[in-house]
Amino acid sequence: MSGVNHWIDTANVRDIDKGVLIFWEIRRMRIVKNCIKCLKCGEVIESVTRHDFKGCSCGAVCVDGGKDYLRRCGYPEDWEEMSVVEDDNALQGRE
Template identity: 45%
Template sequence: MDRKVLNLLIQDFSSIRTRSILWQKKQIIRNKIHCKRCLDIVESMLVYECKFCNCGAVGADGGSEYLRRIGVFDDIEELSE
């Protein structure tokens, strides 16, 4: 493949990736979920704070930096703001 074409492709992909990251970046006010099995509400308040419900079926992680869910998604009700 021609080097100029390859450089153009790399520039195009990097701009697409940057736009998608900026589009996905939203401010997280509360990182909170509800467990449908034990009816517990789980809230992660700090970045690397992984918390689980009382029965251990679901968990939340990320604080106000990112949303990470652990467990079966059918057992999770999203309460994040």
């Protein structure tokens, strides 16, 4: 699927006291790079293609999805997000 843009939908939710939903926004994003850094062993792992499931050397975190989707395994406090995504607005006029 070379040259095909892959998109993910992300939702931003802003809430106020007691979790009341006041804003919902859907944005289209293109994944440029899908990677995280394990905060336990320090290894940076990257998923390059769809279903390219990679784990760090200590086994605390994993990454998957390539440029099709962002999947993480492990506790969120054990990784630093290092992925690069482009907002749909940034792509307007380039395609």
